[in-house]
Amino acid sequence: MVLLEHIRHRYDRAAVLNLPHLSIAQGEHHLVLGRSGSGKTTLLHILAGLLRPSEGRAVVAGEELGALRGDALDRFRGRHIGIVFQQMHLLPTLTVEQNLLLAPYMAGLPQDVERAREVLNSLDVREKAGSYPHELSVGQRQRVAIARAVMNRPRLLLADEPTSSLDDLRAEQVLGLLRERAAAHEATLVVATHDARIAGAFNHRLDLDDAPPTVSADASRATEANDVLGQPEDQPER
C-alpha cells in the first residue's frame, strides 16, 4: 500500500504540491488528474523516491522512503516500483530484451531471460526482443516501456501521462494494458494524466486542481478486483 502524509513540495519558493493525506490500498488503481503544472509529475517522483518532498512522509510497500538513501533507495525502487515515464527512456543502443534485463540488473536481481520473454509475450511484443527501440512503432515502444516497468514484479506501478501523445484507440489500449498488467501482479497502479479522455476510466481519482486536492471514489462502480481485466468499465466519450 501507499501512504502519504502532510506532503508539501517546493522547488524554489512557490509551493507546487500540498497534499495532507493520501492512502492507497494494495492493488487499487488511482488516477491523478490536474492541469499542466498542477504537480502530477512531482507527486509521481515523490512516490517513486526520485524526489524528496520538502515536508511530509511517504510510505511505499511498507518502507518509509525518507529513511532510505543512495544505493538502498535505488535497490528498493528497482525491486518494488515500476515506472513508465512520459518519455519512455528506452536505451537506444540496447535491444528490447537488453532494455528489459537492465531492470533486474539495476535492482541487483539475477538476470532472467525467461522472465523478459514472458513479459514481452504478455504485452504482445515478443517478436521484437532482438530489435532496437528505433525499429519499433510508438505503440510498440510504449508496450516495451510497460514491459520493462513490470519486469521485476513491482508492488507499485507508476505511469506519467501514458496516453497524451496517442490517438483514442491507442490510448484506450495502453490504459487497458497498464490495468491488466497491474492486476496480474496485484500491483497498485497510479496513473497521472491531464488527458480528459481517460478521466472516467478509473474509479479512484485524486484531483490536484482542487485546493486542497480532493480524493474521490465511485462506490457505484465495481471494485478493481471485479473489473474485467483490461476493460475499463466506463469507456470515455468519443
Ligand SMILES: Nc1ncnc2c1ncn2[C@@H]1O[C@H](COP(=O)(O)OP(=O)(O)O)[C@@H](O)[C@H]1O
Ligand atoms: N525541477 C524543477 N525545478 C523548478 N520547478 C519545477 C521543477 N519541476 C517542476 N517544476 C514546477 O513545478 C510545478 C509542477 O510541475 P509538475 O509536477 O511537472 O506538474 P505536472 O506534471 O502536473 O505538469 C510547475 O509549475 C513546474 O514548472
Ligand SMILES: [Mg+2]
Ligand atoms: Mg507532468
